Amino acid sequence: MAEFTRPELDALLRQAAEVAERAARAQQLIDAPRTPPRAPGAVSLGFIMLPPGAVAWPPRFYALLEIDGLPNSWGRIRQFLSAAGVISLLRERAKDAAPSILGRIFAGGRIEQARAAARDLQARLQDHSFQALDAEVARYLELAELADLLQSRGVRLQPGGPADHLLPAVRTAVEKTLGAPGSTFVSHDAEAQSRVLARARALAQDPHSEPALRREAERLLDALTAERADLLLRQLPVDALKTATNERLRFTGLETIGVSTVADVLATPTGRLTQVPGIGETTARRLRAAAETLRQEAVGTHSTGIGDTPTAAATALVRLLAQFDQLTALDEIQRARRRRLLAAAERIPAAGGVWDVLVGEGPEWNEFLDDIAWADIHPELLAPARPVSVSGDSWSDYLSRPAHYQALLSTLLDLQVEGGEDLAADILARIRALRLDQTHLRDLHLRGYQSFGARFALVQEKVILGDDMGLGKTVQALAAAAHLHASGQRRTLVVCPASVLRNWEREARRFTDLPVYRAHGPERGEAVRAWESEGGICLLTYDGARTTTLAAPDFVVVDEAHFIKNPATGRTRAVRALLDAARYALLLSGTPLENRVSEFATLVSFVAPELVSTGMSEMAAADFRKRIAPAYLRRNQADVLDELPERLDQTDWIDLTPADERHYAAAVEEGNFMAMRRAAMTTPGSVPAKLERIQEIVEEAAEAGRRVLIFTYFLEVLDRLEAALGARVVGRLSGQVAPATRQSLIDDLGSAPAGSVLLAQITAGGTGLNIQAASVVILVEPQVKPSIEAQAIARAHRMGQTSTVLVHRLIGDDTVDERMVEMLAGKAQLFDAYARPSESAQVDDAVDVTEGQLAEAIIRAERERLGFGA
Structure with missing residues (x-):
């Protein structure tokens, strides 16, 4: 039986030790925890921003991904570990296979056992299949070590590095972590962003800025609510406490200690209440608990209406809004930009460099980039607010034009309800992208839904505005007319009942600087000729529309449009001819379409005949509304309640x-x-x-x-x-x-x-x-x-x-x-x-x-x- 020389045995044992060392490294890979990356620094804004260092990568993340990508890699590693375990056992037994002379004397039968183990070890190490397996695992380990080295230099989410082959797996892991499957990964240079958002943060802290005014307005509204609650409680008799409790309460005798209202109950200590005969401590506590319940209900009735009582909070709020009126020079698009940038500045860290961004299918990312670029080019958007002072009696000014102040409050509190939920996404995008030219408007602060209504009419060109009564259809029409006038469409014709002709004249003169011509009465012809020559707003009754020869208008507004619901009448035919001659038309009607679907089908045919089909007047109201949404906009008071007094x-x-x-x-x-x-x-x-x-x-x-x-x-x-x-x-x-x-x-x-x-x-x-x-x-x-x-x-x-x-x-x-x-x-x-x-x-x-x-x-x-x- 062949014997191993000492050098031969040492070489064999070294080879086995190398296998054991590779097995240990392989076992570390097997044991490496499979924790996903964490992203505590991620910022989600409709897209997900990852500033440098935003993601915490688990140890050996790259290495595990690398091995994951090789076919049957983990199965081969486990097979290797099993074989390596036998080799390690044989190595221990084979250590005495080449003893010294003394060792031979004293070893006895152990030498033969060691030599048998050495021969077995040698055979296993020389086995071609094991050698192939060993070489394969060694390559895995080399790849894992290289992956560790690459990870130590930073995990990348963008191509252009030595780990590009791992990029899909890395991105998938990040998407899973952030709950954003199917995202597009983009690289973002945050230098301009850092400049813009720094200005936004400074503006947010400016005591004269709009954000500061908003915070103060919210505080004053809370105070106004408390004042109203107190006034209400002072008007409620103590009998009203019955509505706030199931307990039987005794009220007799309270008047003897001056308690006649709920407010009196709250203001009177329990000990004082118990001085009334028949009212013990338990009843007194119940009275005060019921009064507190009513107080909480009253305070919970929060309204943005300023009201007509000059309380301390109301007058302070009006004065603040007068200040805001001097500051607010932005149009709706600029204001929306600034609002979004201020919101972003609260969440996005102040850091430059290159960021990774996960972008979904929505428009938010491009909107953000556009906002940043705009604000970087137009620094006045986030310029520090100038201190303003209010002179005069702002409360009297408020009483003379409360709608103006309520609109200012609506804008300041960002209660911009638009409506138009039935509109297609592309139409909504075009409406929101249109900048309403307000050059010719004066003393008119449009509410969000009013601006939207005017822009809807301009984008869609010929529409019906069916807002609920009291929501300001007239000012929306005037805003659209002012925009068109500024763009060269100078002839606006308003057709309305004679009963509201004077109202239109006053509103047009009050809220615009456009020429206004009242084509009614003996001077009708002269007014029409002046309008045709100079442009502006011409006001005409329905009878006037039937009997007056007019040049083609650019914009026709038809008030109380139900007057032309019958296609057979002369006035309907006359107005229809004007509508056909104009590029823009706006029919105003406060009648809900649900009440008269058939009549609305007629009106729709005047502005958007392509939406009308045979039998549609028999459609259900909801289906009809969706069908005609491109040409019909209605907001009910419930839709815009937060914006209304x-x-x-x-x-x-x-x-x-x-x-x-x-x-x-x-x-x-x-x-x-x-x-x-x-x-x-x-x-x-x-x-x-x-x-x-x-x-x-x-x-x-x-x-x-x-x-x-x-x-x-x-x-x-x-x-x-x-x-x-x-x-x-x-x-x-x-x-x-x-x-x-x-x-x-x-x-x-x-x-x-x-x-x-x-x-x-x-x-x-x-x-x-x-x-x-x-x-x-x-x-x-x-x-x-x-x-x-x-x-x-x-x-x-x-x-x-x-x-x-x-x-x-x-x-x-x-x-x-x-x-x-x-x-x-x-x-x-x-x-x-x-x-x-x-x-x-x-x-x-x-x-x-x-x-x-x-x-x-x-x-x-x-x-x-x-x-x-x-």
Whole structure:
């Protein structure tokens, strides 16, 4: 039997030791934990940004990926480890296979065992299959060591390095970690981003900046909510506590310690309450707990409406908004950019260098890059805010134009609800990308949904705007007209009922600097020729559209578009011809399409005939709406509720008919103040313009699912309204109606169908009643005492009202109405107390003027204007 020399055995053992060493390294690979990468530094913004060092890579990540990529690699390694385990055992036994002389003497039979082990070891090491396996594993180990070296230099997510073959696996692991499968990996140089976001962070900390104003506005709104809650609790009697608890409570005797309201209960210590006979400590605690429940409910009723009470929080909020009005010079696209950049600056770390980004299918990444590039080129977008001061009485300014301030608050708080959810993505993208040119707008801060509506009309060119009543369809049309004028489309034609012609004229002159031509009456032809020559806004009635020859307009606005629902009428054919001649057209209608699908199909055919098909008028309303979405936009009050005040006030300027004017002039000549005030509603032998407008408002209310409350001072006007509105009237409240009967009439209104009307003499129905069933209030004429108007509106606009209240004030143009508005607005020195917040504001007559003073001044002014002399 062959013997091993010492050198031969040593060589054999060294070879076996090398196998054992490779086996140990292979076992380390097998034992390496399979933990996924972590990404605590990742920033998700609709795309995922990975700044340098954002990902924590597990040890041997590259090595494991490398071996994973080789076929049957782990199976071969395990096979090698099994063979190597036998070799290691044989190596230990073979150590004595070449003993010294003394070893031979004393070893005995162990030598033969060692020599047998050495021979077995030698055979295994020389086996070709094992040698191939050993060589294969050695190559795996070399690849793993190289992968470790590459990982020590940084794991890459972009190509261009020696580990590119691992890139797909690395990216897959990252996608799985971040939950972003199917992402596109891009490399991003963050230098410009770092500059822009540094400016954004500085702006966010600027005490004069918009973010700072937003934070303060939110604080003031919370304070305003608390003030309103306190006011409500001071109005609630203690009996109201019954609604807040199931416990039986005792209230008798509380008045003896001055407790009569819920607010009193909260302000009175438990020990004081227990001084009332019959109220022990348990009952006192229950009373206070119930009062606290009501307080929490009141505070939880959060509103963005500023209201009409000059509390500390309300006046501070208005003053802050006046400051914001001086700062806000950005259009909607710029404002959206800045808002996104400020949000990004809060989350993206301040670091430059090259970043990795995982981009999905959405537009957010390209939008972000565009925002960064824009802001880098236009540093004024994130320039430090300049300190501004507000001079004058901002509260009076707010009272004169509350919608402007509510729109400012909506913008500041970023309550930009748009609507248009049924629109296709490409149309939405084009609408949002359009910059509305506001060069020719003035004193108009558009709300988010209003800007969207104007841009919808411009992008789609011919559309129907069907917003709920009170949401500002007129200003959206004017904004679109101003944009077109700035772009060279200078002829805007407005076709509307005669009853709102004067209102359009005033709105157009107030909110734009465009020339406005009133093509009505004997000077109609001259107005049309001037409009055709100079451009601007031409106002025309439906009858005027039928009888007037016009040059082709660039933009046609059709107000109360249901007037052209019948294709067979002459006025419909005339308006249709104008629509066909214009490139842009906007039909305005507050009638929900669900009410008259067939009529809407006709209107749609005027602006987008390609959307109309045979039988579509029989479609379900939801399917119909989706079909016509490219040409029809409607937002209900619920859609934009956060952007609206609790009450929407609208002044309807009424252009008197010739018969109205003659009847009014007779009252002026007579010098009868009361006859002058009611003249515009009592014209004999014809329908007064005011009455025609009231009928239109009632019809709109019916379509919108609302009920109407109409106030007038005069019984004669109540008679005229009752006769004209007929079956819509559920009752009339006047001094002649017994108090017990009044509530039954109010109950009747609550159960009456939409469009129902409750008539009320303002001195009888303006106080002491809750009429929340009505959400449209019409004031037929202005009142001598403004507090009476406020009390009347408060009948519907109060706790328990679930709808935004629409208030229409009807003002006859160039009449006693207009003179009263001017004098009672605080602009005449005699009555300036009306506009000033008063210490005695809770006293109804504190800001009223005497009727004698007012009547004398107005009669004198009107007689002079109409040429009757003193």
